[in-house]
Each structure stands twice: as structure tokens, then as C-alpha cells.
Amino acid sequence: MSWLFVLIQHLKQYIVPLLVLVFVGRGDRNELWSLVGVALLVLAALWRYATYRYGVGASGLVVRSGLFTRNLRVIPFVRIQNVAVHQTVLHRLFGVAEVRLESAGSKEHEAQMRVLKLADAMALETLVRRRGDSPAEAAEERVDTLLRLSPLEVLRLGLVSNGGLVLAGAGLAAAMQMLPDVNGRIPERALRRGANWLLGQLGGYQLDALGYVLLAAGAIAFVAAALKLLSVTLALLRYYGFELSEQGRQLTAERGLLGRWRTTVPRRRIQAWMLEEGLLHRLVKRRRLAVDTVGADGHEEGRALKELAPIATPAACTALVDHLLPRAGWDALHWQPLPKAVWWRMFLPDVPWTLLATFALYWQVGGWCLLALLWLPWAAFKAQRRARRIGYALNGELIAVREGWWHRYWRFAELDKLQALQITRSPIDLRCGTATLWLDTAGATAMGPALRIRFLPEHEARRIYERLSASLAKRPLRW
Known part of the structure; x- marks a missing residue:
């Protein structure tokens, strides 16, 4: 039944426009002729899929594919960073799964097996894990459950x-x-x-x-x-049935009610961490623990391990960090606050937007537009509260930044996972004698908060920069 999955993969992007065309009755009926081209694409995909073969070599996987042009790829086990096993409802009905193998720094799959028997998919995942680990790690077969979410916790989420x-x-x-x-x-x-x-x-x-x-x-x-x-x-x-487990140096997360996602990644591939809690999180006394991993692509569901704890108590999140980073001393970090006078730097961006909104509303509501100025006292209060919480911590293993008041987060990374350092100074920084220290890691995305320390006095920013530079120069990079 592999042809069925290939058919759905190629047709799902045409389903919604086709239904609109048929049932709403608008548009050009000649668009139905595009299905002829889709059918030809499906036939070609089926033939290509029939030529797809993979095998296990001494040091890697061998993948053969292609219709007229034959491709032969050898993928070393040590290059494979993430193994994702995905089951949709249709996969579960037929007892099969899709396996994706990914490497560091790649936006595409190293290999993708759309339809494998579930037993074969799990065996392939185990094989990649054992061949990619060191002999000592491969000998470790015990599976420890680090976190399991109950249905009540999923409802809270x-x-x-x-x-x-x-x-x-x-x-x-x-x-x-x-x-x-x-x-x-x-x-x-x-x-x-x-x-x-x-x-x-x-x-x-x-x-x-x-x-x-x-x-x-x-x-x-x-x-x-x-x-x-x-x-x-x-x-x-x-997230129904979410379970985070550890086997040797590998972390595996499994979740899903109708479709199931199972993602495995080595612990050493985790590049940066983030703890966060919003207002509703604080009301139910919960937090979220997320990570950046090498080879992760946030645009595709289930591709990489991005959440170690979608929701958990603060104690459970701290226990996870202490277990996975035992030398970092997360509980013993000494947080350095920034001067409280930096609140006006956080308040300043709200002023021009508020004045612009007041001016725009004047032409609609007249003098009532002055009510928009009431946002400024709230913005000033919010900036003062944020300034009290902003800070950073640095020891021999870890650098961490905390920010936020309404929505709080802690962003941190191991020192030997840092890839680049940069000091930037805006015109206001030049006037105030401050700077921003940017810390870059592999796997970071533009969607989450940046790992940076803002509003640092210039001499302090340069001192931290020199310390981290010296630390990076002495340590070999670990991917």
C-alpha cells in the first residue's frame, strides 16, 4: 500500500483548492485539467519510489534512488544527528511509519523512508543510535524515563x-x-x-x-x-502521551494522540536551552523547557527535538537541567543585575509609537485621541519591572541571561557550545557608554529570544568578551 502514501503526499496540496472549486462553483473549470498533470506526477513518483532502496553498511547507510539518473549515497552513522519516526493516522492503520535521518547544518533530510514497517523503523532507529555512539555508550541499554505528562498536564498545557x-x-x-x-x-x-x-x-x-x-x-x-x-x-x-526518556547519551521524545512523533537526538547535539513562563504559567505554577539542537528546522513538525518539557513544575524543569548539565551548577548561579536606570531604555521605543497612534486617532475621534497617551504610564511601569529582572550569570561552564516581567524567560548555553561572539553599540549606547554582547550558538532560530546581554557598561561587556574568547580558544569545539 505504499502507493497510497505517495498519492496523498502529492495530492494534499491540491485538495482544498479542488474542494472549493467543486462545491463553491466559482473559478475556471479548466483548472480541473491540472489534475491530469498531477496524475502524471504521481505516476512518476510511484516509479521513483519503486526504485528506492536502502541498506546497512559497515560504517553507514547506503541509499539508492533515481529514475533515469541513478543516485547512490553513503551516509556515515556518525554524521546522523537526529532520527525522527513519524506516524500519521493512516500509518497507524497500516502498522507502518516514516523515518527521517538528519545531519547538522542541513536543511534537507539526509534520508527519508516514507513507508517502513513499524518494527523495521524502530530497528533502524536503534541501529543508528548504536552505530553512532561510542562503544561505552552503545553498551548502555537501560532506558530511563525523565518526564511523562499525564492527561491533566496536557490539559493545563x-x-x-x-x-x-x-x-x-x-x-x-x-x-x-x-x-x-x-x-x-x-x-x-x-x-x-x-x-x-x-x-x-x-x-x-x-x-x-x-x-x-x-x-x-x-x-x-x-x-x-x-x-x-x-x-x-x-x-x-x-502532546498526549508525551514521554521523555534517556538511553545512554541519547534523548528520545514521543508524543501524539492520533499521529505519533518519536524523535531521538544525542545529548551532545543540544546547543542552547530556554526556560520560560508566561502569566498563565505562573497561575498554574508551571514552566516550559525548550532546547536548540543541531540540524533542527522549526518549519516542519516533528523534525527535531525542541521541547524537553512542554509543561512541567519549576522543580521538574530544574531537575532536568541539573541531570543533563550536572557540571553547570544551575541552582548555584550568581545572577548579576544591571543598573535599574536602564528602564528608560526599555521605555523609549513606546514613546514614538504612542505619539504616532495619538496623531492618527485625532482625525477619527478628535480630542478623545488623548486617551491613547494613557499607554505611556503603563509602559513606564512595565519597563521598570523588566529592568528589575534583567540580568546575567557566568561561571566556568555556563552563561545565562534572564529577561521579561509579564513573560519571563531564562536563556543559557554551555561555554563550549558558543560559536561566535559580537559586541554592538547603537548611537544611544555610544552616548550612554553601554554595549550589547551577542552570543551565537549552532541551531539558533530567529523565532525565539536571542542569547544576548543588553545595556552592559562597555568595560564590563569587553571584560566578558575577553573571558569568553580566551575560554573558546582553549577548548575544542564539540558539535
């Missing part, structure tokens, strides 16, 4: 996350692109009719101003509850 809002926004953006005439007559007519019907229904109740305010508040609460319910549903689908 859904309550503190914003997955429903993200999904709703993505769905709206997709609808704007796919639905015909979304900026034309059909949506405009539908919205007008919906608004007239709603006003007609409300007109019969003869609501006063307070009634309309309560109705609007109820509608907002209903939408918020629906989005939160969607977030809980997504959390159950993605």
Missing part, C-alpha cells in the same frame, strides 16, 4: 498556550487566499446580510447601552472560550 488563536489566524489567512472573490461581492453581500439579520434580532429586545456592552462582553468571552477550547484540543492531539 492547552489552557496556557495560544495554539487556538494561531490556528484561527492561519485559517483566516488561508481563506483569504483560497476562497474566490473574498474581497468582492460574495463576502461583502454575506457580511451585509449577516449584520442586518443580527441587528434585526437585537432590535426586538430593545437593549440599552449597558445591554449592548454586556452583549459585546459576552460575545468576546464566548470567542475567547472557543479559542481556548481549540488550544486544548490541539494540545491533546500533539
Whole structure:
């Protein structure tokens, strides 16, 4: 049944436009002829898939593929960084799985086996792990469970996350692109009719101003509850049965309700760490522990191990860090605060935007636009609270940065995982005698907070820079 998975892989990007074309009845019917080209692509993919073979050599995997041009690849076991085993609902029905092998610094898969028997997939994962480890590590077969999330914890994860809002926004953006005439007559007519019907229904109740305010508040609460319910549903689908285990020097995370993801990565491939907690996390006394790994690509689900603890108690997160970084002394770090006077540097970016918003609102609401200036006292208060929490810590093994007040995070990395150091100074820094120290690691993404120390006095930034440079010069890089 391998042809079925290949067929779905090539057709899933055409399903939504095809359904819109058939059931909405708008657009050009000649677009159906594109399915002929899709069918030819599927046939070619099936033939290529029939020529795909892989085998196990003495020091690596051998992959043979190609239709007219034959390719033969040899992938050393020591080069494979991440092993991801993925099962969709269809995979689970047929008892098969997809295996992806990834290496450091590569945006593409080293090898991808779309359909393997589940037993073969697990055997391949075990084989790669044993051949890639040292003899001492390979002899270690005991599997220790480091963290397991109960269904109640997964529900908490859904309550503190914003997955429903993200999904709703993505769905709206997709609808704007796919639905015909979304900026034309059909949506405009539908919205007008919906608004007239709603006003007609409300007109019969003869609501006063307070009634309309309560109705609007109820509608907002209903939408918020629906989005939160969607977030809980997504959390159950993605993280149900989450289990983090350790075997030798390998970490394995397995999760998923309908589809299952299983990702294995060596501990030495972890480059940077991040603890974070938002306001809702603090209300339920939970945190999140995430990592950056070599070869990770955040744009594709399940490709790399990115979360060691999607949600856990602060004590559990600290225990994980102490277990995986025993020499770092996370609990004994001495945090260095920055001068509290830096609060105005955090407050300064809000001033021009607030004044610009006030000026723009003047043409709409007149003198009421001055209410927008009330944001400035709140921004000043928020900047002062953030300035009290910002700080850094440095010892012989680890460098860590903490920031945030409303949304707090701790970002840290081992010294021998640092790849580059940089000192930058803006015009304001030149005026104030401060600098920003940037610390770069492999596997870092632009989506998360940067590993940097802001608003440092220039002499202190250069002192830390020289200390870290000397440490990097003495130690060999470990990938």
C-alpha cells in the first residue's frame, strides 16, 4: 500500500483548492485539467519510489534512488544527528511509519523512508543510535524515563498556550487566499446580510447601552472560550502521551494522540536551552523547557527535538537541567543585575509609537485621541519591572541571561557550545557608554529570544568578551 502514501503526499496540496472549486462553483473549470498533470506526477513518483532502496553498511547507510539518473549515497552513522519516526493516522492503520535521518547544518533530510514497517523503523532507529555512539555508550541499554505528562498536564498545557488563536489566524489567512472573490461581492453581500439579520434580532429586545456592552462582553468571552477550547484540543492531539526518556547519551521524545512523533537526538547535539513562563504559567505554577539542537528546522513538525518539557513544575524543569548539565551548577548561579536606570531604555521605543497612534486617532475621534497617551504610564511601569529582572550569570561552564516581567524567560548555553561572539553599540549606547554582547550558538532560530546581554557598561561587556574568547580558544569545539 505504499502507493497510497505517495498519492496523498502529492495530492494534499491540491485538495482544498479542488474542494472549493467543486462545491463553491466559482473559478475556471479548466483548472480541473491540472489534475491530469498531477496524475502524471504521481505516476512518476510511484516509479521513483519503486526504485528506492536502502541498506546497512559497515560504517553507514547506503541509499539508492533515481529514475533515469541513478543516485547512490553513503551516509556515515556518525554524521546522523537526529532520527525522527513519524506516524500519521493512516500509518497507524497500516502498522507502518516514516523515518527521517538528519545531519547538522542541513536543511534537507539526509534520508527519508516514507513507508517502513513499524518494527523495521524502530530497528533502524536503534541501529543508528548504536552505530553512532561510542562503544561505552552503545553498551548502555537501560532506558530511563525523565518526564511523562499525564492527561491533566496536557490539559493545563492547552489552557496556557495560544495554539487556538494561531490556528484561527492561519485559517483566516488561508481563506483569504483560497476562497474566490473574498474581497468582492460574495463576502461583502454575506457580511451585509449577516449584520442586518443580527441587528434585526437585537432590535426586538430593545437593549440599552449597558445591554449592548454586556452583549459585546459576552460575545468576546464566548470567542475567547472557543479559542481556548481549540488550544486544548490541539494540545491533546500533539502532546498526549508525551514521554521523555534517556538511553545512554541519547534523548528520545514521543508524543501524539492520533499521529505519533518519536524523535531521538544525542545529548551532545543540544546547543542552547530556554526556560520560560508566561502569566498563565505562573497561575498554574508551571514552566516550559525548550532546547536548540543541531540540524533542527522549526518549519516542519516533528523534525527535531525542541521541547524537553512542554509543561512541567519549576522543580521538574530544574531537575532536568541539573541531570543533563550536572557540571553547570544551575541552582548555584550568581545572577548579576544591571543598573535599574536602564528602564528608560526599555521605555523609549513606546514613546514614538504612542505619539504616532495619538496623531492618527485625532482625525477619527478628535480630542478623545488623548486617551491613547494613557499607554505611556503603563509602559513606564512595565519597563521598570523588566529592568528589575534583567540580568546575567557566568561561571566556568555556563552563561545565562534572564529577561521579561509579564513573560519571563531564562536563556543559557554551555561555554563550549558558543560559536561566535559580537559586541554592538547603537548611537544611544555610544552616548550612554553601554554595549550589547551577542552570543551565537549552532541551531539558533530567529523565532525565539536571542542569547544576548543588553545595556552592559562597555568595560564590563569587553571584560566578558575577553573571558569568553580566551575560554573558546582553549577548548575544542564539540558539535
